[in-house]
Amino acid sequence: MKKYAELLIEKAIFLSGMASILFVVLIFIFLLKEGLSLFSDTKLLSFIFGRNWYPISDPPQFGILPLILGSFFVTLGAIVIAVPLGIASAVYIAEVAPVWLREILKSGIELLAAIPSIVLGFIGIVTLAPWLKNIFHLSSGLTALAGSIMLAFMAMPTIVSIVEDAIVSVPKSYKEGSVALGATRWQTIYRVILPAASSGILAAVMLGIGRVIGETMAVLMITGNAAVMPTTFLQPVRTLTATVAAEMGEAVSGSSHYYALFAIGIVLFVISFIINILADAFLHRKTK
Amino acid sequence: MMGVKKIEKIAFSILFVSTIFVITPVMLIAAVILFRGVPAVSLEFLFSMPSNGMRAGGIFPAIVGTIYLTLGTALFSIPLGILAAVYLNEYAQKNWLTRVIEIAIINLAGVPSIVYGLFGLGLFVTFLGFGASILAGSMTLAIMTLPVIITATRESLSTIPNSFREVSFSLGASRWQTVRYVVLPNAIPGILTGTILGLSRAAGETAPILFTVAAFYLPRLPQSMYDQAMVLPYHIYILSTQVPNVSPKIQYGTVLTLVSIVFILNITASVIRSRFRKRKTW
Numbered sequence: 001m002k003k004y005a006e007l008l009i010e011k012a013i014f015l016s017g018m019a020s021i022l023f024v025v026l027i028f029i030f031l032l033k034e035g036l037s038l039f040s041d042t043k044l045l046s047f048i049f050g051r052n053w054y055p056i057s058d059p060p061q062f063g064i065l066p067l068i069l070g071s072f073f074v075t076l077g078a079i080v081i082a083v084p085l086g087i088a089s090a091v092y093i094a095e096v097a098p099v100w101l102r103e104i105l106k107s108g109i110e111l112l113a114a115i116p117s118i119v120l121g122f123i124g125i126v127t128l129a130p131w132l133k134n135i136f137h138l139s140s141g142l143t144a145l146a147g148s149i150m151l152a153f154m155a156m157p158t159i160v161s162i163v164e165d166a167i168v169s170v171p172k173s174y175k176e177g178s179v180a181l182g183a184t185r186w187q188t189i190y191r192v193i194l195p196a197a198s199s200g201i202l203a204a205v206m207l208g209i210g211r212v213i214g215e216t217m218a219v220l221m222i223t224g225n226a227a228v229m230p231t232t233f234l235q236p237v238r239t240l241t242a243t244v245a246a247e248m249g250e251a252v253s254g255s256s257h258y259y260a261l262f263a264i265g266i267v268l269f270v271i272s273f274i275i276n277i278l279a280d281a282f283l284h285r286k287t288k
Numbered sequence: 289m290m291g292v293k294k295i296e297k298i299a300f301s302i303l304f305v306s307t308i309f310v311i312t313p314v315m316l317i318a319a320v321i322l323f324r325g326v327p328a329v330s331l332e333f334l335f336s337m338p339s340n341g342m343r344a345g346g347i348f349p350a351i352v353g354t355i356y357l358t359l360g361t362a363l364f365s366i367p368l369g370i371l372a373a374v375y376l377n378e379y380a381q382k383n384w385l386t387r388v389i390e391i392a393i394i395n396l397a398g399v400p401s402i403v404y405g406l407f408g409l410g411l412f413v414t415f416l417g418f419g420a421s422i423l424a425g426s427m428t429l430a431i432m433t434l435p436v437i438i439t440a441t442r443e444s445l446s447t448i449p450n451s452f453r454e455v456s457f458s459l460g461a462s463r464w465q466t467v468r469y470v471v472l473p474n475a476i477p478g479i480l481t482g483t484i485l486g487l488s489r490a491a492g493e494t495a496p497i498l499f500t501v502a503a504f505y506l507p508r509l510p511q512s513m514y515d516q517a518m519v520l521p522y523h524i525y526i527l528s529t530q531v532p533n534v535s536p537k538i539q540y541g542t543v544l545t546l547v548s549i550v551f552i553l554n555i556t557a558s559v560i561r562s563r564f565r566k567r568k569t570w
Binding site (some may be wrong): 006009010011012013014016018019020021022023024026027028030031032033034084085086088089091093096097105108109110111112113115116117119120121122123125126127143153156158184185186187189190191207210213214215216217221241244245248249254261262265268272275276277280 | 292295297298300302303304305309310311313314315318320321357365367368369371372374375377379380382384388389391392393394395396397398399400401403404405407409410414415418431434435438462464465466476488491493494495496499521522524525527528529536543545546547550551554
């Protein structure tokens with residue numbers, strides 16, 4: 001009897017181990033199941049490269065190029081802000097800051113990571129957007145730039161903590177060797193430690209990009225949501241994620257609009273899959 | 289030519305200023321939420337129903353909805369996550385299958401939250417016929433939380449010294465007995481820490497619950513797990529974008545309530561972690 005119970009629990013353990021694979025496959029199947037129906041009357045190329053997203057006009061147009069560019073603009077802006085600042089503060093926290101300050105800074109970054117994105121979106125609406133509006137004399141501060149700045153802060157905790165890990169895991173002997181040769185601390189940091197931590201840094205950048213592309217609520221709230229081809233950062237844009245979040249509520253189940261939103265889901269899934277595989281490859285290279 | 293010491297000084301100053309740029313906004317955000325939220329929160333605000341199309345009254349149903357949803361998420365994700373971590377750390381061989389599981393977990397962790405929303409809508413709400421409900425929302429959030437719980441549990445299991453397992457085996461215990469009576473009890477603090485952190489993230493998520501559970505305005509408490517529910521994150525979204533002329537008091541009060549729930553969970557996790565570190569004797 002006892003043997004039997006043990007066999008049962010070991011089967012449950014094995015199945016739980018397999019569950020993650022099952023869920024990834026299920027997510028993909030359900031996205032495909034609903035999303036592929038769109039392509040019975042919309043061509044794949046006109047979906048991806050179409051310049052018009054008018055899902056409820058007659059006939060509807062499902063071109064997601066403005067949405068892809070919207071996501072691209074916001075992501076690019078966020079990365080330009082978050083990567084240098086993130087790496088610099090990770091270096092400061094890991095190598096320069098005194099111990100007492102290090103702990104405070106680390107808790108501050110953890111605090112930032114714990115704030116839900118909906119709250120950052122709200123703060124963006126009430127503080128950041130009005131500032132940008134005044135500074136740049138815009139009719140509305142809800143722009144790609146506002147999204148980029150807010151998302152930079154969402155990517156920062158990921159980037160800082162992974163870069164810091166990478167720096168800390170550089171063998172001590174590298175640093176000691178460099179200092180023994182008479183290098184200053186700064187020379188050691190940028191000639192020895194940073195190169196040695198480079199794959200970790202690349203992984204951090206990839207994961208930061210992944211977080212920014214996948215972020216939904218904050219961009220929905222502060223990028224202004226205009227599905228037009230973006231040309232500047234001071235213009236409202238609409239991202240892939242925000243489009244799904246904003247429109248699924250009103251899309252009729254089984255309509256081509258509904259299918260198109262699932263097709264956007266497929267695009268997002270594929271992008272995040274590629275980014276995660278790349279990030280993992282960089283992280284694994286580090287351990288070798 | 290500049291001296292190396294001078295260059296170092298400049299470089300360190302730049303690093304310091306960058307860090308200030310990162311940390312100051314965090315402090316400002318925290319300060320704004322506290323200073324504007326605290327005067328807005330009262331017992332009446334927390335425990336009364338919203339009224340007048342959410343422009344008056346409190347947020348009680350949204351608090352209850354958030355708690356139900358977080359408990360539901362825990363119910364599905366904790367057993368599955370812990371067993372999966374036990375498999376990976378105690379049973380799995382180092383082969384291609386294990387590698388595929390690891391890649392699957394990494395991808396689950398990186399899938400955009402709105403894609404979870406679509407998946408939950410497709411599988412739980414429509415295909416399995418749960419409708420938009422606490423059940424569908426909890427299951428969607430549970431799958432999203434799974435990678436956090438698995439990773440944290442696995443890390444906790446891997447810190448248990450191998451000698452513990454060897455002693456147990458040498459006494460004739462089976463693998464499962466070793467896991468059940470030796471490994472798991474020693475790993476509990478680490479598992480709790482990771483699990484609570486995962487749940488605190490789930491409690492603040494909005495995108496996955498948009499079409500799987502969240503109700504726009506439902507001024508009563510949910511009756512069963514097949515009910516829709518109001519939840520705090522979605523309520524903040526509605527208050528700040530969909531309803532005109534909501535008083536900032538109600539907005540900041542709701543924001544502070546959500547942030548407090550998330551932080552109470554986070555602080556609980558770090559208290560458990562620090563206690564465990566002090567007590568650990570091996």
